[in-house]
Amino acid sequence: MKFLGNDMITIENGVLKIDGYDGNKLAKEYGTPLYVMSENQIIRNFKSYEDAFKKYVEETGREFILCYAYKANSNLAITKLLSKLGCGADVVSGGELYIAKLSNVPSEKIVFNGNCKTKDEIIMGIENNIRSFNVDSIGELILINEIAKEIGTVANVAFRINPDVNPKTHPKISTGLKNNKFGLDVQSGIAMRAIKMAKEMENINIVGIHCHIGSQLTDISPFIEETKKVMDFIVELKNEGIEIEDVNLGGGLGVPYHKDKEIPNQYYLADAIIGTIMEYKDKVDLPNLILEPGRSVVATAGVLLGKVHYIKETPCAKWVMIDAGMNDMMRPAIYEAYHEIIPCVLREEKEVVNIAGGLCESSDVFGKNRKLPKVEVGDIIAILDVGAYGISMANNYNARGRPRMILTRNRGHHIIRERETYGELIAKDIVPDHLL
Ligand code: LLP
16 A cells, blocks of 8 residues: 555555654554654655756756754754755754754854844844845845954845745745745835845845745645746846855645645746746856755654553544644644544555544644544554654653654664653753742
């Protein structure tokens, strides 16, 4: 049996296997809840981008750089793996920049996003001589210029424009609409004003235009519209005597969470973006191309395993209670996100159930009305495609330690993140003397 997007999931003799390893055995060895990440699947996802976009380099002689969005999953083993493959980093905080440096990502492959970079983060970015700050406001531009001046250097900046493109995704993960908080509006002239200001600044080096319209895009047309708007703007800039080296089109390619619906992959994306940029080859010098995908690099490489502790019937449903919860993986609770759920032992008989975690919240439900092979107490349940925005959004709600994470590879598996202990849960709390 095949699962769209994740070649690592197979069903053999009624048992779910992850990268060839029996999910039940992994759960027994490492305990639950457990994140399982597949090294092979991450490599495949990354290589699909490289392979799909190499024709841009061949046709234009310019660079193509993939800056993996650390927010999707910034586990050090994963960032090191990607860095070893030659991948860059899209960071949005001092913490992520720290992890990128620790992962040996070269400075010229690090871009810094975010709409509220602090002074300390800007200093850190300048001192590390990153490829670009993706500037989100005029205030930020002024601050970067001041800090660069104090340090006695020149900072590289790209401008995040807001193109007002509908990404046709969940409203909570749309970012490039006029009413979103991100970017410099193009239509009203704010973006142009910011860039003209930058041109006059002594400590700013204008390197690029950046754009990101949203996440989990399952339709290619918004990417085409985005690329056109960016390229039109670059033509306008050229007319003003401003040359652009880098075009960064952000991330956003979706993954097939629903296994019955095929969605465009990296190759469709590459054809759409490259085809659109090529239409401008007589109008401007073609730029280096940067992308910042997060989800499509790691989502399909991750599985969350939880153990069934109770099965109970209410007048409305049969509930399967597992020891993974919304604190471990928030996506269903906050975005009503769909994730495929499969028991690791697949019995013949089927039944319709709700699968829930054990937190005291009614939104702590991973799936409702799912027709699954019958499960029993003690069974292991797999929640698929959780490699992105799973552990990175996990938290300690209900005083639950975040789960252990392992990495599977051809030759065995390794723990890449330890389970948090009770002691760690209170390690940062301080009890004043009068309460001792
Ligand atoms: N670049 C920028 C500037 C971004 O804001 C994002 C994601 C990315 C790149 C990566 O986008 P991706 O390729 O992963 O779609 N927590 C949400 C997703 C929030 C995405 C925020 N920005 C979720 O679980 O669906």
